[in-house]
Amino acid sequence: xxxLVIEDDAEAAxxxxxxxxxxxxxxxxxxxxxxxxxxxxxxxxxxxLDRMLPGMDGLAAAETLRAKGDATPILFLSALGQxxxxxxxxxxxxxxxxxxPYAFAELLARIETxxxxxxxxxxxxxxxxxxxxxxxxxxxxxxxxxxxxxxxEFKLLEYxxxxxxxxxxxxxxxxxxxxxxxxxxxxxxxxxxxxxRGKIDKGFDAPLLHTVRGAGYRLSEAG
Amino acid sequence: xxxxxxxxRSTAFRLAAFYLLIFGVSSAGLLGLVYWRSAGFTAQQIDxxxxxxxxxxxxxxxxxxxPGLRQVVAERSGKQSQSLYMLMNPEERPLAGxxxxxxxxNIMPGGWMDFEYDLAVSGKTERRRARARKIDxxxxxxxxxxxxxxxxxxxxxxxxxxxxxxGGGILAFGLVGGLLVTRSTLRRIDAMGAASxxxxxxxxxxxxxxxxxxxxLDRLAASLNAMLDRIENLMTAVRQVSDNxxxxxxxxxxxxxxxxxxxxxxDAEPEAYREALERTLQDADALLGxxxxxxxxARLEGAADAGPSDIIDLSDIVADVTELYEPVAEDAxxxxxAEAEPGAAMVIGDRRLLAQALANxxxxxxxxxPKGGAVRVSAITAGGYAELSIADNGPGVxxxxxxxxFDRFVxxxxxxxxxxxxxxxxxxRAVAQMHNAEITAEDASPGLRVTLRLPSAx
Numbered sequence: 001x002x003x004l005v006i007e008d009d010a011e012a013a014x015x016x017x018x019x020x021x022x023x024x025x026x027x028x029x030x031x032x033x034x035x036x037x038x039x040x041x042x043x044x045x046x047x048x049l050d051r052m053l054p055g056m057d058g059l060a061a062a063e064t065l066r067a068k069g070d071a072t073p074i075l076f077l078s079a080l081g082q083x084x085x086x087x088x089x090x091x092x093x094x095x096x097x098x099x100x101p102y103a104f105a106e107l108l109a110r111i112e113t114x115x116x117x118x119x120x121x122x123x124x125x126x127x128x129x130x131x132x133x134x135x136x137x138x139x140x141x142x143x144x145x146x147x148x149x150x151x152x153e154f155k156l157l158e159y160x161x162x163x164x165x166x167x168x169x170x171x172x173x174x175x176x177x178x179x180x181x182x183x184x185x186x187x188x189x190x191x192x193x194x195x196x197r198g199k200i201d202k203g204f205d206a207p208l209l210h211t212v213r214g215a216g217y218r219l220s221e222a223g
Numbered sequence: 224x225x226x227x228x229x230x231x232r233s234t235a236f237r238l239a240a241f242y243l244l245i246f247g248v249s250s251a252g253l254l255g256l257v258y259w260r261s262a263g264f265t266a267q268q269i270d271x272x273x274x275x276x277x278x279x280x281x282x283x284x285x286x287x288x289x290p291g292l293r294q295v296v297a298e299r300s301g302k303q304s305q306s307l308y309m310l311m312n313p314e315e316r317p318l319a320g321x322x323x324x325x326x327x328x329n330i331m332p333g334g335w336m337d338f339e340y341d342l343a344v345s346g347k348t349e350r351r352r353a354r355a356r357k358i359d360x361x362x363x364x365x366x367x368x369x370x371x372x373x374x375x376x377x378x379x380x381x382x383x384x385x386x387x388x389x390g391g392g393i394l395a396f397g398l399v400g401g402l403l404v405t406r407s408t409l410r411r412i413d414a415m416g417a418a419s420x421x422x423x424x425x426x427x428x429x430x431x432x433x434x435x436x437x438x439x440l441d442r443l444a445a446s447l448n449a450m451l452d453r454i455e456n457l458m459t460a461v462r463q464v465s466d467n468x469x470x471x472x473x474x475x476x477x478x479x480x481x482x483x484x485x486x487x488x489x490d491a492e493p494e495a496y497r498e499a500l501e502r503t504l505q506d507a508d509a510l511l512g513x514x515x516x517x518x519x520x521a522r523l524e525g526a527a528d529a530g531p532s533d534i535i536d537l538s539d540i541v542a543d544v545t546e547l548y549e550p551v552a553e554d555a556x557x558x559x560x561a562e563a564e565p566g567a568a569m570v571i572g573d574r575r576l577l578a579q580a581l582a583n584x585x586x587x588x589x590x591x592x593p594k595g596g597a598v599r600v601s602a603i604t605a606g607g608y609a610e611l612s613i614a615d616n617g618p619g620v621x622x623x624x625x626x627x628x629f630d631r632f633v634x635x636x637x638x639x640x641x642x643x644x645x646x647x648x649x650x651x652r653a654v655a656q657m658h659n660a661e662i663t664a665e666d667a668s669p670g671l672r673v674t675l676r677l678p679s680a681x
Contacts, residue, residue, distance in 0.1 A: 101511050103508070152546060178543065178547055180543075180547075180575060180578055180579075181575065182575060182578065182579040182582065183512065183515070184547070184582055184586070186551060186586050186589075186590075188547050188548055188550070188551050188582075191550040191551045191554055192547075192550055194550075195550050214501075214504075
């Protein structure tokens with residue numbers, strides 16, 4: 001996919017562009033918001049936008065983009081991590097907010113998730129391999145066998161399934177499944193995952209829920 | 224005379240002078256009114272008496288003619304009184320009366336005149352003031368009736384001088400009193416000024432003197448002191464953070480650096496480099512985590528009180544967070560119990576921060592409770608406070624160390640071998656402070672109970 005990185009720290013941007021291309025994406029870099037807005041005229045799948053830029057700042061750039069009717073998903077990067085900063089970013093038209101310093105795996109996972117959101121059609125059923133998730137009836141079957149899940153487990157599986165074949169990080173799960181964005185001391189998410197794994201993978205030959213080392217988890221048929 | 228100039232320039236002195244002016248003008252007005260009413264009243268009385276007597280004599284004349292009038296005037300003139308009479312014929316000769324000669328004075332409208340006459344008192348002649356009215360009687364006769372007003376004038380003079388003395392006294396007392404009051408106020412303000420000078424010079428523990436009177440100055444001093452307490456707390460917090468960074472971040476940073484350096488020196492296999500880099504990354508992440516936690520705590524401790532404003536049901540947070548930690552507890556063979564009825568504890572706060580605080584507390588409790596133990600989380604409202612408490616039945620914390628557990632980087636003897644940097648409970652305390660909540664750690668016999676008492680929003 002094509003990613004536009006608008007970031008005034010050229011070195012950080014270079015690492016980001018390198019990392020993204022190593023994962024098979026095409027990334028361009030703009031050093032300020034003005035250049036970024038011109039480059040954004042061509043189609044990108046995701047825009048990574050630094051909140052603090054010289055001249056026009058990230059918030060204003062996002063508002064300008066949205067005012068022009070550009071709906072490209074925006075991921076804000078910021079050194080400001082307070083709740084109201086986050087809220088401001090999302091209100092200005094941002095789709096996600098990542099606080100510096102961040103792990104590259106986290107950035108990558110979020111960019112890939114954001115790209116999917118476009119053209120997302122309302123789904124009633126998701127299939128991952130032989131796992132079938134009925135979103136309306138809130139039922140889960142694997143290989144025709146009924147699996148009972150707690151409401152939260154269902155929500156967790158639903159999020160993983162909506163992002164099937166992509167890496168989701170622990171913070172993404174905490175933010176989207178529990179709607180909290182703090183950093184829990186213990187890896188509470190890991191325990192929830194292993195419990196879910198015990199229900200959907202246990203007793204089946206091919207595991208669907210994979211741990212991605214140093215990044216998070218991925219639900220996919222392929223290992 | 225710098226002191227006097229300073230006194231005159233001071234606000235308190237100006238206020239005192241202004242009040243003195245207002246007070247002086249109004250008392251002068253009051254005294255003036257009293258004077259005018261009393262002097263005017265006696266003058267009017269005298270005039271009325273004269274007019275009445277004159278009318279009586281005039282009637283006598285009409286009945287009895289000049290001879291009758293002359294007789295009455297002569298009779299009355301003979302009596303000892305303050306009344307003065309004079310009846311003159313057309314040839315300007317006195318027919319009867321008790322003054323020697325027709326007075327020379329300007330005649331005012333209505334025949335009134337003020338004049339001086341000679342009165343013989345025990346052989347001596349005395350010049351006295353009088354007021355009289357004259358009427359012309361047919362045929363060129365003239366009649367004068369008057370009264371001696373010397374005594375009245377003396378009385379009025381006495382009143383006047385009394386008023387002057389009183390006025391002067393009021394001014395003098397006002398001035399001296401004003402100066403005294405001003406000086407005592409000024410002295411207190413100077414003391415406050417001196418204290419702030421010392422504080423500015425670096426002695427943050429100094430406080431502005433409070434005399435306990437509860438007046439405006441005292442209240443000002445008290446709120447200045449409250450402000451200073453807050454500033455001192457913040458300064459202490461900043462100093463603590465920098466000390467902490469120096470002590471507790473330097474060691475892991477040093478380790479990280481040493482590993483990178485040693486790995487570079489050795490001629491190792493690519494696999495060894497990879498492993499060293501991965502461990503460096505882990506260390507960096509741990510460092511960043513510590514760093515972020517420190518920043519969060521410092522930011523919360525420095526936050527203005529008017530931060531959170533959402534109405535929150537603590538039982539929601541209890542349900543969410545216990546649900547989040549329930550599998551962790553189960554894995555550790557610990558029973559995690561949530562005891563909170565919906566709506567039982569409403570507070571004004573920040574949902575994310577309260578959840579994080581509770582998460583840290585539950586995390587902590589699970590970490591220190593042995594297998595088979597239980598952690599109870601409850602939220603109730605009691606006595607105007609919403610109480611959020613987390614109790615475990617683990618080994619607890621010795622009483623002597625209970626006060627210390629909320630400090631940064633504090634890890635008790637029993638913590639050796641457990642993960643963590645010792646910042647979780649510091650964050651809890653910072654969140655509590657931000658919510659104006661009281662936080663206590665007590666013996667749950669056995670175990671530890673941590674309670675947050677937040678102002679209730681119901």
